[in-house]
Amino acid sequence: MILLVLIALSLAAALAYFRLAERDRQGLVDAKVTAARMVADLFAVSLSAPLDFGDQDAIDAGMNHLRQNSDVVYAVIVPTAQSKTGTTLTPTVLYPEHAPLGGPAAGPPQGSAGKEATTYATADRVIAYRPVLNEQSELVGNAVVHFSLARENATYEAHRRQLLLIMVAFTVLLGGAILLGGRKFILGPIARLSAAAKQLELGKAARVEVRARDEVGRLGDAFNAMATAIEDREQRLAAARRRLQELFDNMRQAIVSFGPDGLVRDDSSRNAKTIFGPDLTGKPLRDLLYPGMPKYDIRLQSFDMWRESLFQADPGTLDEFIACGPTSVEMVGHDGDQLSLKLEFRPLLDPDGDQLNRVMLLATDETDRRRLEQTVKTQEKEHARQMLAMRRLVAGGAQLFASFVGMVTERLARARELVAGESEGSTVLPKKDIDELFRIAHTIRGEARVFDLGVLESEMRAMEVLLANRLPESASAGRERAEQTTQLIADVRQHVQKAEQAVERACAVFIEASPIGAAVLSQVTVQKSDVQTILELAGSRSDALGRAARRLASRPFGECVGRLSEAVTSWAESAGKKVQLAIDGRDHTVPPALARALPGVLAHIVRNAIAHGIESIDDRAAAGKDQIGVVHITCADATGEGGAEGREVVPIITIEDDGAGIDSAALVARARAMGIAIPADPQELVFENGISTASEVGDLSGRGIGLAAVRQELADLGFDIKVSAALGKGARFVIERMKTES
Amino acid sequence: MNTAVPPGRGRVLIVDDSEIILSRDRLRLMSEGYEVRTTTQTVGIAKYLRGTDVVLLDFHMPGIDGVAVLRSLKAAADDAGLSPLFYLYTSDAVRAGEYAELGFDGVIRNKGDTESLVLQIEAAFRVFRTVALLRRTKRP
Numbered sequence: 001m002i003l004l005v006l007i008a009l010s011l012a013a014a015l016a017y018f019r020l021a022e023r024d025r026q027g028l029v030d031a032k033v034t035a036a037r038m039v040a041d042l043f044a045v046s047l048s049a050p051l052d053f054g055d056q057d058a059i060d061a062g063m064n065h066l067r068q069n070s071d072v073v074y075a076v077i078v079p080t081a082q083s084k085t086g087t088t089l090t091p092t093v094l095y096p097e098h099a100p101l102g103g104p105a106a107g108p109p110q111g112s113a114g115k116e117a118t119t120y121a122t123a124d125r126v127i128a129y130r131p132v133l134n135e136q137s138e139l140v141g142n143a144v145v146h147f148s149l150a151r152e153n154a155t156y157e158a159h160r161r162q163l164l165l166i167m168v169a170f171t172v173l174l175g176g177a178i179l180l181g182g183r184k185f186i187l188g189p190i191a192r193l194s195a196a197a198k199q200l201e202l203g204k205a206a207r208v209e210v211r212a213r214d215e216v217g218r219l220g221d222a223f224n225a226m227a228t229a230i231e232d233r234e235q236r237l238a239a240a241r242r243r244l245q246e247l248f249d250n251m252r253q254a255i256v257s258f259g260p261d262g263l264v265r266d267d268s269s270r271n272a273k274t275i276f277g278p279d280l281t282g283k284p285l286r287d288l289l290y291p292g293m294p295k296y297d298i299r300l301q302s303f304d305m306w307r308e309s310l311f312q313a314d315p316g317t318l319d320e321f322i323a324c325g326p327t328s329v330e331m332v333g334h335d336g337d338q339l340s341l342k343l344e345f346r347p348l349l350d351p352d353g354d355q356l357n358r359v360m361l362l363a364t365d366e367t368d369r370r371r372l373e374q375t376v377k378t379q380e381k382e383h384a385r386q387m388l389a390m391r392r393l394v395a396g397g398a399q400l401f402a403s404f405v406g407m408v409t410e411r412l413a414r415a416r417e418l419v420a421g422e423s424e425g426s427t428v429l430p431k432k433d434i435d436e437l438f439r440i441a442h443t444i445r446g447e448a449r450v451f452d453l454g455v456l457e458s459e460m461r462a463m464e465v466l467l468a469n470r471l472p473e474s475a476s477a478g479r480e481r482a483e484q485t486t487q488l489i490a491d492v493r494q495h496v497q498k499a500e501q502a503v504e505r506a507c508a509v510f511i512e513a514s515p516i517g518a519a520v521l522s523q524v525t526v527q528k529s530d531v532q533t534i535l536e537l538a539g540s541r542s543d544a545l546g547r548a549a550r551r552l553a554s555r556p557f558g559e560c561v562g563r564l565s566e567a568v569t570s571w572a573e574s575a576g577k578k579v580q581l582a583i584d585g586r587d588h589t590v591p592p593a594l595a596r597a598l599p600g601v602l603a604h605i606v607r608n609a610i611a612h613g614i615e616s617i618d619d620r621a622a623a624g625k626d627q628i629g630v631v632h633i634t635c636a637d638a639t640g641e642g643g644a645e646g647r648e649v650v651p652i653i654t655i656e657d658d659g660a661g662i663d664s665a666a667l668v669a670r671a672r673a674m675g676i677a678i679p680a681d682p683q684e685l686v687f688e689n690g691i692s693t694a695s696e697v698g699d700l701s702g703r704g705i706g707l708a709a710v711r712q713e714l715a716d717l718g719f720d721i722k723v724s725a726a727l728g729k730g731a732r733f734v735i736e737r738m739k740t741e742s
Numbered sequence: 743m744n745t746a747v748p749p750g751r752g753r754v755l756i757v758d759d760s761e762i763i764l765s766r767d768r769l770r771l772m773s774e775g776y777e778v779r780t781t782t783q784t785v786g787i788a789k790y791l792r793g794t795d796v797v798l799l800d801f802h803m804p805g806i807d808g809v810a811v812l813r814s815l816k817a818a819a820d821d822a823g824l825s826p827l828f829y830l831y832t833s834d835a836v837r838a839g840e841y842a843e844l845g846f847d848g849v850i851r852n853k854g855d856t857e858s859l860v861l862q863i864e865a866a867f868r869v870f871r872t873v874a875l876l877r878r879t880k881r882p
Contacts, residue, residue: 321872
């Protein structure tokens with residue numbers, strides 16, 4: 001601006017200069033013209049008589065007189081008429097070398113009337129034309145005199161230089177004054193205003209010192225007022241923001257918001273930072289909700305699709321689109337804990353209400369609640385399982401329980417026989433008796449587990465341990481061995497006694513738990529005894545009566561597996577595995593003796609399958625198998641005639657699993673180490689006493705005795721058990737009637 | 743072919759060669775309120791597309807040309823004016839990333855993990871509902 005002012009000033013000064021200079025010259029020229037006019041007039045008057053009378057000498061004298069005027073640079077007198085004396089005059093020229101180009105202008109200038117005197121100026125001369133008239137006003141000649149303007153021009157040049165200097169000096173001084181003044185009174189305050197504005201932009205307090213009361217001063221006042229208003233507004237905004245943040249932080253939800261780009265904005269609650277991490281701003285929300293997922297995961301794709309659709313939707317349909325969003329997420333939080341979050345999304349429209357600006361996410365941590373729900377569900381499931389078990393016991397399983405009670409009582413009686421037959425202090429307990437005692441304990445333990453009779457089970461387990469530790473040594477003799485045997489017998493008696501008490505209590509509980517319990521027990525007992533009587537009387541017959549007696553005594557296979565499903569679940573959980581039990585052929589019948597033995601046999605085989613066959617979840621996944629292992633029990637009719645009229649049903653029972661199979665090589669190695677002969681089929685070694693390739697003997701199984709006991713028990717009933725297994729694929733046990741040689 | 747219970751959160755058709763997987767998945771999804779159809783067959787199953795919202799297809803069933811099965815099902819759906827979503831059902835992470843090249847709308851991974859299956863099916867139905875809503879509210 002100042003530059004423009006300076007330029008304008010310079011132009012004005014230049015204009016003034018040129019005008020002044022022009023006026024100065026004009027003045028000089030005018031003065032010269034006036035002087036020239038006077039001189040020319042006098043000269044013309046002086047020439048009137050000489051020209052009229054043809055007096056050349058007078059004319060020359062007049063010319064010489066003119067010569068004395070230093071300003072005259074040219075003159076010419078031209079007679080125009082014959083003189084009165086008859087003398088012919090010629091033009092007289094003064095300074096002919098200074099004649100103007102194009103010849104002397106002897107006549108009147110063009111455009112004049114001939115008798116008119118004219119005086120005019122050119123660039124370097126003043127030219128005066130005078131017609132010379134006699135007394136009769138007759139034109140007798142013309143006189144033209146040129147006066148030089150050299151002096152005036154020189155004076156003009158000198159004046160012009162001075163004027164130029166004056167104007168330049170004036171312009172410089174004035175410009176400098178303007179610059180200084182502008183700098184001091186305009187640029188300086190504006191620079192201070194600009195600096196203050198920058199400070200304000202950076203968020204700092206800014207004020208300008210107002211010294212003048214002019215327009216710039218008023219501008220400064222206005223700036224100060226504006227800065228005060230801005231600071232005040234920012235403080236109020238900051239206060240509001242703090243209140244909002246406090247509100248967010250005190251809400252139990254984690255609150256974040258995101259825009260169309262899916263990135264988290266900078267208004268997150270404290271809980272959000274706790275869950276998702278401290279630096280949320282600018283992060284994609286989907287990476288916070290689904291950390292570490294591959295980009296093709298359906299949950300990520302679903303979220304991205306929903307987010308994009310949401311921000312493109314018509315505001316009137318936002319509620320419907322919001323409903324398509326995720327409502328919960330399972331994720332690993334910032335601190336590594338597994339979290340369950342409930343998600344609620346709220347749209348935030350712009351002030352006009354016609355565009356979705358942001359979306360707010362309220363995430364509620366429901367981890368504890370869901371764990372509690374899961375615990376309650378598990379407990380409810382357990383309760384329902386127990387209720388179902390009790391219902392089965394009371395309704396249908398009562399018969400099974402009654403059978404169990406009968407068999408356990410018989411077995412405990414046999415055990416008591418084996419150790420009571422020895423007198424107090426006896427030191428002899430034959431190996432075969434020890435084997436039988438072990439089988440009894442092993443079988444009762446398995447069956448007790450099926451009915452959840454914990455005390456009975458633990459007594460039998462303890463008895464098993466005692467006898468198992470004695471098994472390899474029972475053949476040897478020695479005084480120390482004798483003392484140990486005496487102790488063993490005493491301990492076994494004690495365990496048997498406690499087991500008998502446990503059975504009595506179980507019966508009492510069953511009766512107490514069910515008003516019809518006693519009646520059922522007695523009815524079952526009665527029923528059992530009646531059927532048993534018939535079977536004893538006619539069961540050995542080969543005719544129709546015999547077959548009918550055997551069919552009457554047969555029990556449905558479903559009774560033998562009544563509680564196995566629930567037991568499998570808890571066994572699998574104990575082993576940290578997932579196992580599903582499938583049972584087919586519940587309606588097939590099995591002989592009564594086999595029906596009594598099967599619960600324990602099946603429980604043992606299934607528990608073996610869970611403990612040693614079915615792999616852990618991780619191992620199954622690594623082997624490309626489903627997480628859930630399957631144990632499949634099937635009862636079929638070996639005759640294939642399905643119990644046709646008059647035909648006897650011969651059951652064949654298959655227990656199959658999809659676990660790891662049997663490691664025959666390990667079995668062979670173990671057998672060799674124990675000095676046991678290797679059979680043609682190495683897998684038969686699983687039925688040998690003492691063979692177990694389990695590295696640990698756990699709660700479920702693994703002492704290497706059980707299957708031997710199972711085979712023996714089945715053999716006593718005329719049934720055999722065989723195994724076929726494929727390493728890595730599973731094992732298959734088949735229980736079928738022994739083939740009798742005809 | 744096993745069909746399921748009364749209408750609920752949507753209908754799923756699962757095609758796989760493992761009866762155990764089908765059985766387990768059916769039970770789990772039914773417990774979450776979905777209608778579930780399962781089959782080990784790959785021929786003649788186009789009729790089950792009617793009413794189905796989401797189809798899970800095991801692409802690598804032995805002896806089966808997965809491409810042909812998928813194309814056949816999609817063609818049948820188009821002919822009938824149906825628009826279910828087709829998902830590759832796999833536990834193979836490498837194959838999972840190729841779902842788009844194979845012609846699927848997405849992938850349901852971690853086959854064998856029923857809990858993950860439930861979460862992914864929920865996400866698939868969110869996609870299904872969003873697509874339907876977009877079609878209905880499409881601006882002219």
